[in-house]
Amino acid sequence: MSIESIKPAPKELEGVVIRFVGDSGDGMQLTGTQFTDTSAMFGNDVSTFPNYPAEIRAPQGSLYGVSGFQVHIGSVEVSTPGDSVDLLVAMNPAGLKTNLYALKKGHTVIVDKDAFTKKNLEKAFYETNPLEDGSLDGYHVIEVDMSTLTKEALKDVDGLDNKTITRSKNMFSLGMVYWMYHRSTEHTIDFFNKKFKSKPELIEANTKVLNAGYYYAETLELISNSYTISPAKMVPGTYRIIMGNTATAWGLLAASEKSGLELFLGSYPITPATDILHELVKHKHFGVKAFQAEDEIAGICSAIGASFAGDLAITTTSGPGLALKGEALGLAMMIELPLVVINVQRGGPSTGLPTKTEQSDLLQAMYGRNGESPVVVIAASTPADCFNYAYEAARLALEHMTPVILLTDGYIANGSAPWKIQSVADMPEIKNRKVTKFTENWHPYKRDAKTLAREWAVPGTSGFEHRVGGLEKDSVTGNVSYVPENHETMTHTRAEKIRLVQNNIPNLKVEFAQQGDLLVVGWGGTYGTLHSAVKQITEEEGFNNIGFVHFNYINPMPKNTEEIFAKFKKIIVCELNSGQFAFILKANFGKFDFQQINKVQGLPFSNDELIQKFKQLL
Amino acid sequence: MEATAVKKYTYKDFVSDQEVRWCPGCDDYVILNSMQKALPEMGVEKENVVFVSGIGCSSRFPYYMNTYGVHSIHGRAPGIATGVKLANPDLSVWIITGDGDATAIGGNHFIHVLRRNINLNIVLFNNEIYGLTKGQFSPTSVVGQKTKSSPYGNTQPPFSPGELALGANARFYARIGGNNPKAMTQIFIEAHRFKGTSLIEVLQNCVIFNDGCFTDVTDKEVKDDKQIYLEHGKPMIFGKNAEKGLVLRGLKLEVVTIGENGITEKDILVHDAKEKDPTLHQMLIRLAYPIATGIVRAFDDVTLEEREDELTKKIKAGSKYKKTDDLFFSGETYEVK
Numbered sequence: 007m008s009i010e011s012i013k014p015a016p017k018e019l020e021g022v023v024i025r026f027v028g029d030s031g032d033g034m035q036l037t038g039t040q041f042t043d044t045s046a047m048f049g050n051d052v053s054t055f056p057n058y059p060a061e062i063r064a065p066q067g068s069l070y071g072v073s074g075f076q077v078h079i080g081s082v083e084v085s086t087p088g089d090s091v092d093l094l095v096a097m098n099p100a101g102l103k104t105n106l107y108a109l110k111k112g113h114t115v116i117v118d119k120d121a122f123t124k125k126n127l128e129k130a131f132y133e134t135n136p137l138e139d140g141s142l143d144g145y146h147v148i149e150v151d152m153s154t155l156t157k158e159a160l161k162d163v164d165g166l167d168n169k170t171i172t173r174s175k176n177m178f179s180l181g182m183v184y185w186m187y188h189r190s191t192e193h194t195i196d197f198f199n200k201k202f203k204s205k206p207e208l209i210e211a212n213t214k215v216l217n218a219g220y221y222y223a224e225t226l227e228l229i230s231n232s233y234t235i236s237p238a239k240m241v242p243g244t245y246r247i248i249m250g251n252t253a254t255a256w257g258l259l260a261a262s263e264k265s266g267l268e269l270f271l272g273s274y275p276i277t278p279a280t281d282i283l284h285e286l287v288k289h290k291h292f293g294v295k296a297f298q299a300e301d302e303i304a305g306i307c308s309a310i311g312a313s314f315a316g317d318l319a320i321t322t323t324s325g326p327g328l329a330l331k332g333e334a335l336g337l338a339m340m341i342e343l344p345l346v347v348i349n350v351q352r353g354g355p356s357t358g359l360p361t362k363t364e365q366s367d368l369l370q371a372m373y374g375r376n377g378e379s380p381v382v383v384i385a386a387s388t389p390a391d392c393f394n395y396a397y398e399a400a401r402l403a404l405e406h407m408t409p410v411i412l413l414t415d416g417y418i419a420n421g422s423a424p425w426k427i428q429s430v431a432d433m434p435e436i437k438n439r440k441v442t443k444f445t446e447n448w449h450p451y452k453r454d455a456k457t458l459a460r461e462w463a464v465p466g467t468s469g470f471e472h473r474v475g476g477l478e479k480d481s482v483t484g485n486v487s488y489v490p491e492n493h494e495t496m497t498h499t500r501a502e503k504i505r506l507v508q509n510n511i512p513n514l515k516v517e518f519a520q521q522g523d524l525l526v527v528g529w530g531g532t533y534g535t536l537h538s539a540v541k542q543i544t545e546e547e548g549f550n551n552i553g554f555v556h557f558n559y560i561n562p563m564p565k566n567t568e569e570i571f572a573k574f575k576k577i578i579v580c581e582l583n584s585g586q587f588a589f590i591l592k593a594n595f596g597k598f599d600f601q602q603i604n605k606v607q608g609l610p611f612s613n614d615e616l617i618q619k620f621k622q623l624l
Numbered sequence: 625m626e627a628t629a630v631k632k633y634t635y636k637d638f639v640s641d642q643e644v645r646w647c648p649g650c651d652d653y654v655i656l657n658s659m660q661k662a663l664p665e666m667g668v669e670k671e672n673v674v675f676v677s678g679i680g681c682s683s684r685f686p687y688y689m690n691t692y693g694v695h696s697i698h699g700r701a702p703g704i705a706t707g708v709k710l711a712n713p714d715l716s717v718w719i720i721t722g723d724g725d726a727t728a729i730g731g732n733h734f735i736h737v738l739r740r741n742i743n744l745n746i747v748l749f750n751n752e753i754y755g756l757t758k759g760q761f762s763p764t765s766v767v768g769q770k771t772k773s774s775p776y777g778n779t780q781p782p783f784s785p786g787e788l789a790l791g792a793n794a795r796f797y798a799r800i801g802g803n804n805p806k807a808m809t810q811i812f813i814e815a816h817r818f819k820g821t822s823l824i825e826v827l828q829n830c831v832i833f834n835d836g837c838f839t840d841v842t843d844k845e846v847k848d849d850k851q852i853y854l855e856h857g858k859p860m861i862f863g864k865n866a867e868k869g870l871v872l873r874g875l876k877l878e879v880v881t882i883g884e885n886g887i888t889e890k891d892i893l894v895h896d897a898k899e900k901d902p903t904l905h906q907m908l909i910r911l912a913y914p915i916a917t918g919i920v921r922a923f924d925d926v927t928l929e930e931r932e933d934e935l936t937k938k939i940k941a942g943s944k945y946k947k948t949d950d951l952f953f954s955g956e957t958y959e960v961k
């Protein structure tokens with residue numbers, strides 16, 4: 007029973023940002039996800055970001071127990087979950103208190119008035135009721151007795167306990183928002199039918215409340231008209247909404263299938279990387295071997311062992327875990343085995359801000375090991391392209407016999423966006439360097455002339471029995487060697503091997519102005535915010551002298567890097583740390599002057615702060 | 625898989641071209657030779673054998689074996705070996721470690737590899753000292769021991785690797801003197817045959833930094849009187865003339881003399897290495913006189929690979945996902961035209 011009734015003519019919008027907030031138990035993630043999926047299926051571009059409380063079972067109604075879900079939908083390309091919010095749905099006082107800052111002045115907030123009880127107000131540290139004391143002046147407030155109306159809608163449904171009734175009020179708010187944005191309830195009702203297959207009373211209850219909210223919004227005089235966001239122009243194809251961490255896991259599955267190698271994951275849980283482990287453990291049907299180790303060190307060591315034995319081996323972690331893995335990573339580099347290390351960055355140092363985002367592990371990834379131990383470092387830039395860069399990390403590791411660190415971050419890992427589904431058949435080839443038939447004079451450190459990658463002789467292959475280890479080895483035989491000149495040769499060879507990866511990665515592409523006054527430089531998870539800021543400056547404010555280049559390959563960098571820098575008068579490097587990429591660029595391209603925009607608040611850049619700073623330089 | 629089809633090897637097939645660099649007289653040579661003698665008896669192809677070590681004198685071992693090998697980092701061999709075995713369960717995987725490597729820096733990995741019961745073997749070279757770093761006390765050094773880092777005597781009480789291992793739910797534990805190649809060779813073969821994690825503790829003499837630390841129990845002269853060599857199903861009898869035995873009195877093992885006070889062979893405990901309950905095995909490990917050697921415990925249990933394999937087969941058979949396409953295009957997808 008979906009709804010197709012008469013509606014007032016909707017107002018056309020290019021994009022809208024909605025934030026659903028409430029208590030952890032209020033089902034805000036589900037509400038947000040449903041709105042996202044429905045909009046995506048309608049054809050909008052979408053980008054989302056969840057915000058869960060750090061506590062697992064925070065006290066009900068408390069400020070730190072607020073759970074939120076932000077979604078940005080658009081009829082034009084949407085590349086971030088959005089900074090400020092056009093519509094806030096607050097299911098309790100704590101949600102309102104902690105999120106009102108994000109709502110644009112003059113815009114709408116929907117609240118569940120029933121939740122604004124004396125007790126809840128106290129828990130949110132409100133001295134007076136914000137719905138009554140004028141503190142919401144300047145906003146368009148829609149107060150709804152949501153709990154009461156939900157009970158009312160369910161009075162004829164049998165077999166529901168009080169808890170179930172209270173818990174379905176989130177569907178009331180979703181129904182209202184569906185009506186406001188001219189969305190069909192059909193997808194969500196289908197979802198109920200599937201999810202509660204064996205519990206018909208829950209299908210009935212949720213559908214009733216959803217529809218009640220929808221009709222309520224329609225008849226409510228407070229909402230004068232609804233809005234619509236037309237489908238975005240997207241490349242035709244089959245899509246799904248995907249979270250960054252899921253995309254990472256799936257990229258690895260794809261690489262495993264393409265390379266014909268079994269996938270091994272050795273990992274230890276750590277926020278915000280754990281969801282990759284959660285995803286990969288599900289896929290035993292593809293033969294995935296996911297091993298939860300006793301710590302990060304055992305995690306990477308098991309992966310090194312699996313790589314030695316011939317699997318496509320992965321270890322996943324976040325900053326503190328990468329620190330623990332350092333010594334073992336050096337071993338993997340030294341014994342030149344393929345290994346993918348994924349670091350989903352969070353706010354550091356130390357335990358830092360586990361649930362917040364930052365790009366401050368770049369130098370750790372580059373240099374955080376004893377001795378000179380170069381590895382390939384790449385970074386994903388959007389939730390969806392985590393798929394491609396996870397795949398790419400595996401490809402480079404296998405083709406060059408080296409550890410590859412893939413950097414993602416909490417922002418893109420937990421965010422979701424449409425992903426044009428990629429079939430493994432369409433993915434680039436992955437060659438591996440496994441040996442088969444023994445020939446005389448074979449040595450474990452015999453290298454390919456073009457890439458300097460050694461061969462991969464795995465146990466079980468007769469004739470190739472050999473030993474590898476962390477001690478320096480002779481450049482020809484691979485036997486332990488302490489000869490001074492040999493050590494220098496090997497040090498240079500290991501560095502050169504990584505540099506040669508340049509021949510196997512794409513060139514940089516500049517977006518917007520191809521030359522001019524200002525080049526905006528970014529890397530990793532800031533792509534969306536930087537891109538939309540440069541786009542706005544170019545398209546809405548008429549600047550045609552600002553270009554944008556984004557790095558996914560950091561060690562080595564693409565061949566045309568210098569050439570691109572030379573085309574602009576000023577270069578500004580933007581990153582969520584105190585200037586780590588800028589530091590690397592200055593060391594490598596000393597003849598250019600790199601200016602910086604840095605932010606270390608555990609938060610992404612906001613559009614406004616970027617635009618303001620770019621303008622100062624133009 | 626084993627037995628019939630396997631090539632015939634001699635110990636020479638397992639000797640690598642690398643010059644062995646331990647100090648002359650070090651028990652490590654005995655362990656190396658015993659392993660090279662044991663391997664041809666195991667019925668396993670050379671290319672299917674992997675030695676993984678940490679760091680220490682003992683951990684140089686893989687370089688001297690003409691098999692696959694990884695000389696890894698300090699304390700971490702269990703992690704690497706676990707990955708090797710899970711990636712390819714057909715391999716015969718051996719961890720080579722020292723008392724410092726296994727029980728100090730690698731203590732965490734040591735207990736967890738035992739707990740999981742992966743079918744691999746651990747040879748722990750216990751010399752109660754850090755050899756490679758030139759003589760500091762280790763977690764197995766005794767109180768009062770004078771070392772480079774305890775010139776006035778060690779003040780940190782030790783633990784026993786065997787007790788620690790059983791506390792971590794080890795299924796197989798054996799102990800042997802570093803000067804007893806014959807028994808050691810046999811124990812290596814038994815450990816290989818045992819399905820599950822096997823731990824062999826070798827009481828290894830370090831001639832340079834802790835010379836003679838086991839002589840009072842391992843010396844040829846006193847060995848038979850000071851050690852009891854345990855064999856499954858056999859009575860716990862020891863002594864040069866097989867005159868002594870062990871009985872249980874209350875909660876303690878007691879040494880008795882056969883023929884005295886009416887004790888006959890029938891009164892002596894019979895060793896049951898396969899018993900699930902580790903209580904008696906723990907008591908044997910704790911015993912100061914005689915020192916228990918041989919296979920103390922060999923309890924047959926399901927291995928991690930077996931559990932994993934069974935689960936994977938079951939899930940594979942029941943799954944609609946054969947290729948990643950099946951997964952990627954499943955569920956909530958939508959078309960953009």
Ligand SMILES: Cc1ncc(C[n+]2csc(CCOP(=O)(O)OP(=O)(O)O)c2C)c(N)n1
Nearest residue numbers: 679680681682698722723724725754755756
């Ligand atoms: C991370 C790290 N810390 C310290 C060392 C130095 N180190 C090497 S071997 C060793 C102790 C080895 O003792 P043990 O495991 O008993 O082996 P043994 O030499 O006695 O055979 C130490 C402390 C190291 N190699 N790596």
Ligand code: SF4
Nearest residue numbers: 647650681755830831
């Ligand atoms: S230092 Fe001790 S353990 Fe090391 S090789 Fe010499 S005798 Fe053996």
Ligand SMILES: [Mg+2]
Nearest residue numbers: 722723751753
């Ligand atoms: Mg030692």
